[in-house]
Amino acid sequence: MDLNLKGKRVLISAATRGVNRAIAQAFLDEGAIVAFCGRRARRGEANPSNKDVFANPMEGDGVEEAQAALSAHGTVRGWVVDVGYADRVATWVEQAAAWMGGIDIVVAGASALGGVPRNRTGWDINYNVDLMSAVTMFDGALPWFREAGGGAFVALSTITAIENHAFGEGGLSYGAIKAALINYTHQLSIDYMKDGIRANCVCPGPVYIDDGSWGFLKDAMPEYYQANLDRHPAGRFGKPEEIANAVLFLASEKASWITGVNLTVDGGFTRNVKY
């Protein structure tokens, strides 16, 4: 099936590594143009932002390494942006749209994940990174969607927003704020279908990546890691490509009648019946 993504202009946040990086690469492999961002310019750099803004201990490629690697797959450019700041996101969207000559697809995938502290700062981090960066990306892309005669918005949520998964003392703000993203995406789908803009959500279950959350947890919390693996009906965690495939399909014209959906992609991990 040809998704007809060739030449589509794709904006994707926080794509230097992990699931979002796989999504960026998959779009490039389909012939799309990709503008992405990440917090660090280079691997190993300290967090350039206020240390209170984010405390993720994981490391990985910076924007330069990601752009170099992704360039082998197509036309791509990265910006150094901390999406915890809405004004910086808005500026990046403008710059990316100018570089691509417009925007057809937005993938809002940035997340502070579930390891944030359980305090007001933790809530602020998830609110700014997981929710407001997506809100700002949509608002910034809206004039470009309209100019293109339509568009597709895909937000990355989490299964933790639809089913409780205890994660020690932290992480409650992660799923709760991602729920706001599901609600908001649905609202967008109703309001903008008349403009040919579709809005959908993808809720990934656990995905294993060496330098991702579950790679980190495998070493840092081996019992927690194993308990989740043991309860997974597939006997394994997901692969980033398996999330990317769902995102690409929802973003493509083949999903022209799908909007307002929250698609769980978890290999059967969640127990709730998907009515």
Add this chain to the structure above:
Amino acid sequence: MDLGLKGKKVILTGGSRGIGRAALEIFAAEGCDIAFFSRNQEQVDETVKALSAQGGKVIGEALDISDLDAYAAWLKSAADRLGGCDIFVPGASSSGSGATGDWDICFNVDVKGTVIGCETLEPYLEKSGAGAIVFMSSTAGVETFIVPQAFNALKGTLLVYAKQLGQALGPKGIRVNAVSPGPIAFPGGNWEAIKGAAPELYDATEAQFALGRWGGPDEVAKTIVFLASPASSYTTGTNVVIDGGYTKRVQF
């Protein structure tokens, strides 16, 4: 049916009008001791006077929840003055202050107000042995409502947090539930203002009630009180929709 509320200590935020006020009146009539706040001193004074007629202890003060430190300090002080806290209803909402479209105000009042309130009162609720929290969500959290806005999205946040908290606090004997009212009309409320400013929206909304009429604060308040009471001792992590048939989804 005896709800088992006599002598229970209730803290409710934003209680001088609307749903919160209606819930306070029922709690007071059931023999509870009560502490509440809202922004308007006159409304607070009037509410204290009315509730005091029921004979229980009533603490009512003027406070603006946007100062979250002052809010947390007030909750602690209120619980100490009541001699504990069995029931917490974080009812203060940006909706009541007309800020449903403002992300930061809505996040601070509706989400952080609820989160900080639960964390502050958790030790008191644990000591209670019959601790109960009732969140105020909205049908806007579960079904499309007017336009994309902060209120709708962040009421969704509260539903997830209520479920999570019900799991986390269950071992401490604290139940956590939510109520999701649909559009509710009362004098001085949002919908009275909308009736004048946007009559088409008002009429279109009215047309969606399966029961053919607007709901009142008292009809939501009764469910809040029931969920908060020992009569609901085995109910936790649920969301009760009270909307006269306004929403159309099947609630599985």
